[in-house]
Amino acid sequence: MLAKDIMASPVITIGEDQNVRRAIEIINATKFGAVPVVDAEGVLTGIVTEGDLLRRISSSNGRRPVPHTRDRKEALADYIKARSWRIKDVMTTPVISAVPTATITQLADLLLAHPIKHIPVVAEGRLVGMVSRRDLMRAIIDTPSESTASGDQALHAAVCSRLESELGIPPKDVETSVSNGLVVLRGEVESSIEREAARVAAESVPGVQGVSNNIQVAYRMLSRLKPPAE
Structure with missing residues (x-):
């Protein structure tokens, strides 16, 4: 527009x-x-x-x-x-x-x-x-909404993609499952604000009916912040 x-x-x-x-x-x-x-x-x-x-x-x-x-x-x-x-x-x-x-x-x-x-x-x-x-x-x-993902499999792929592309959270850190449009998030992140950001990212995917956020905060999870070994 x-x-x-x-x-x-x-x-x-x-x-x-x-x-x-x-x-x-x-x-x-x-x-x-x-x-x-x-x-x-x-x-x-x-x-x-x-x-x-x-x-x-x-x-x-x-x-x-x-x-x-x-x-x-x-x-x-x-x-x-x-x-x-x-x-x-x-x-x-x-x-x-x-x-x-x-x-x-x-x-x-x-x-x-x-x-x-x-x-x-x-x-x-x-x-x-x-x-x-x-x-x-x-x-x-x-403004018309984005195209809604069709089916749980499509929603799963869309949520995983959004978590990784927008927040840098890979599937190995947060597991995503979808059933009848309801998303369940499990895994560990570095802070409570990152946990909430993951929820918002999942909720913002068109077609998602709800999000159960079971992500845990692991304050010593610093692997993604460490510089690569030379």
């Missing part, structure tokens, strides 16, 4: 020279907590977020003079962002954006890597849509 499949479009925008009050009106009227900012040619130049607007509230009391210190330039920039009524002064820039063909995984990575909640979708410099965290959550639920 791609950004173009889940994005909201069209999106209400605001001009750089418009008033902050207009941004507040748009946010209150739409489901988004942000408003994209475009220039006279319609090119995306910034974004006004709820955080940008909340800064005005937090700084509304106690108007202290800007100090003459080494940080004066930064303090003056904060003063302008907190006091100005012009969108260009308060907007966040540069904007973290995505192309219409970005996958939901790439979109999720962007949201996790940056302190943002909305991603404008841009094609050839023009805003074509917007993706929010809520859109991504909805897409994850709506």
Whole structure:
């Protein structure tokens, strides 16, 4: 699933020279907590977020003079962002954006890597849509599940493969048996967290109906951590 499949479009925008009050009106009227900012040619130049607007509230009391210190330039920039009524002064820039063909995984990575909640979708410099965290959550639920393994033998192979490929736990350490879709895990691992990870790996295999985790923790089981003999 791609950004173009889940994005909201069209999106209400605001001009750089418009008033902050207009941004507040748009946010209150739409489901988004942000408003994209475009220039006279319609090119995306910034974004006004709820955080940008909340800064005005937090700084509304106690108007202290800007100090003459080494940080004066930064303090003056904060003063302008907190006091100005012009969108260009308060907007966040540069904007973290995505192309219409970005996958939901790439979109999720962007949201996790940056302190943002909305991603404008841009094609050839023009805003074509917007993706929010809520859109991504909805897409994850709506995404078709992986193909379900058929039969206990197929489930056994899938669980063993996942344990080894994702966790590095070979069949010799953890024995897997499957009956009527129910998985039983037996063996030894190095820690309780690895034991729980093995359970999660088995549960995540499509078609598994339940997991009985009988794995034991052997704290002196360090063979896999030792470097190979020279």
